[in-house]
Amino acid sequence: MTHDNHQPREKLCTLAEAIERFVPDGASVAMGLQLESMIPFAAGHEIIRQRKRDLTLVGPISDILFDQLIGAGCARKIVAAWVGNVMMGSAYNFRRALEEGIPHPVEMVDHTNFTVALALHAAALGVPFLPTYTAIGSDLFARNEGLVEFEAPYTRETMTAVRAIAPDVAILQAQRADTEGNAHVWGNLGAAPDAARAARSVIVVAEEIVSSKVIASDPNRTVIPGFLVSAVVEAPFGAHPSPVQGYYNRDNNYYREYHRGTKTRQDFEAWLDHWVLGVGDRQGYLDLLGAERADSLKVRKHAYAARTDFGH
Amino acid sequence: MPDYTLSELMVAAAAREIHDGDVVFVGMRLPLIAFVVAKSTHAPNAVGVFENGVLRHTPARELIFTMSDGPNITGALSCLTMLECMALLQQGRVSLGFLGAAEVDRYGNLNSTEVRGPSGNHIRLPGSGGACDIAALARRFVVLLDHQKDRLPERVHYITSPGYGPWRSSGRLKQGGPSAVITSKAVMRFDGLDTTGGEAHLYSYHPGVTVEDILANTGWTLRVSPDAHETPVPTNKELRVIRRYDPEHFWTR
Numbered sequence: 001m002t003h004d005n006h007q008p009r010e011k012l013c014t015l016a017e018a019i020e021r022f023v024p025d026g027a028s029v030a031m032g033l034q035l036e037s038m039i040p041f042a043a044g045h046e047i048i049r050q051r052k053r054d055l056t057l058v059g060p061i062s063d064i065l066f067d068q069l070i071g072a073g074c075a076r077k078i079v080a081a082w083v084g085n086v087m088m089g090s091a092y093n094f095r096r097a098l099e100e101g102i103p104h105p106v107e108m109v110d111h112t113n114f115t116v117a118l119a120l121h122a123a124a125l126g127v128p129f130l131p132t133y134t135a136i137g138s139d140l141f142a143r144n145e146g147l148v149e150f151e152a153p154y155t156r157e158t159m160t161a162v163r164a165i166a167p168d169v170a171i172l173q174a175q176r177a178d179t180e181g182n183a184h185v186w187g188n189l190g191a192a193p194d195a196a197r198a199a200r201s202v203i204v205v206a207e208e209i210v211s212s213k214v215i216a217s218d219p220n221r222t223v224i225p226g227f228l229v230s231a232v233v234e235a236p237f238g239a240h241p242s243p244v245q246g247y248y249n250r251d252n253n254y255y256r257e258y259h260r261g262t263k264t265r266q267d268f269e270a271w272l273d274h275w276v277l278g279v280g281d282r283q284g285y286l287d288l289l290g291a292e293r294a295d296s297l298k299v300r301k302h303a304y305a306a307r308t309d310f311g312h
Numbered sequence: 313m314p315d316y317t318l319s320e321l322m323v324a325a326a327a328r329e330i331h332d333g334d335v336v337f338v339g340m341r342l343p344l345i346a347f348v349v350a351k352s353t354h355a356p357n358a359v360g361v362f363e364n365g366v367l368r369h370t371p372a373r374e375l376i377f378t379m380s381d382g383p384n385i386t387g388a389l390s391c392l393t394m395l396e397c398m399a400l401l402q403q404g405r406v407s408l409g410f411l412g413a414a415e416v417d418r419y420g421n422l423n424s425t426e427v428r429g430p431s432g433n434h435i436r437l438p439g440s441g442g443a444c445d446i447a448a449l450a451r452r453f454v455v456l457l458d459h460q461k462d463r464l465p466e467r468v469h470y471i472t473s474p475g476y477g478p479w480r481s482s483g484r485l486k487q488g489g490p491s492a493v494i495t496s497k498a499v500m501r502f503d504g505l506d507t508t509g510g511e512a513h514l515y516s517y518h519p520g521v522t523v524e525d526i527l528a529n530t531g532w533t534l535r536v537s538p539d540a541h542e543t544p545v546p547t548n549k550e551l552r553v554i555r556r557y558d559p560e561h562f563w564t565r
Contacts (some may be wrong), residue, residue: 006512082440243380
């Protein structure tokens, strides 16, 4: 496994530039690593607008983002534990692709949340696999070559070997980052820290770009060290409709509307034209969303952490 | 007419599966509210584990629709990674996990990956998520589902999450297995592995539901425990907690 350590000097760029440069056709892309929060929807929509093709989508669960990429024809393979709409149930493009090959057939590699986390952790550790007891007794082995039963050394017991997954690129949301990509993330972390270390390149999409002094003031919160990062993008509301702790809440109605509005292929195409293809960029999306709706999602009940003394 | 909904009865039944001091892999939907009820009544020392990385010793202050919603983070005991929560599970430190499924069979195996439609077509479901991990690794797990014959087959079409079978009797899975299935008609529990290989039996029937109705709507010949009784109705206190938490009945319709 080789890592490209020759990063460009200037990492701060637009979302369009970051996707253009680091998400080539055929790439494996890890997204949605924090489960239902901080999902990189802005980045996903840019992937759709740039008509990327034959991607492998990697993540533990996907709360409608993978469904949108599948429906838009960007994905050839899904490596995940769960694909749907968490509050509403099934996601229709995922079903159409697997059941009917619409818009084209997609290969599904079924994992569990734990095996996805272990696969990324293995790559982050630089080892080819990790052992676990999960999946024993399940039918997951039949359709996932990355899960194999083996006899463990020392104890001679049967365990599951989970093969490492090193995505070509991980797209990670952060609350704030500096221009080098050093990123503060707080709240539930999911598999984001391992994805940042497992991937060959990392795109950080931050709610705001702050000075390096702000980041350095709280190193325990620097979940993504900048030297692993290839591109940094400032995209306020970039995770909408998913929540970003301290910035905005989940737009539950958006998930309801998506469920109701994408039941047929025709309905989904209209949804896609409206929310993604019909807007030039994320600002266009936010204009469509409207200031009033965005404002209604903003954090009302602030809950600040205690001051922390990093002095010596 | 009883003054509670079926969902409220199932939430109360699920809450009673939580013992004080349990470390609970909570999940979403009805079990989420069961955790709130248990914490507010008989299990104040239960700890909630969420696979996104969140540990909580108090329920979220507001209704949440996913485990990563803002109120589930504010005031959390700890915000960790998914692997750290799964580690608790694999170590045997999680006493109880809740699961839903499209199908549950005679031995408590679950399918949430793929089912057959009326014309034999395949219907793709969202998949395991953390369900397989919870079934394989929690010290016990409880399933909630609608009681329909085609959702309770003799054998599931696909084992997403393992119940009882050779993988447990051989010791390859060291802990756990299903301890209860709470349906919209009944509560089932399981025999020991050493007697019937861990087969489900009827433990209690919900008020207004006959044993015949349950047997007719189960896909195998369900044995009825000699001690089978009516499922206790939710108490006023349980109902107060449920309705305070989910006033618009989003999860407890």
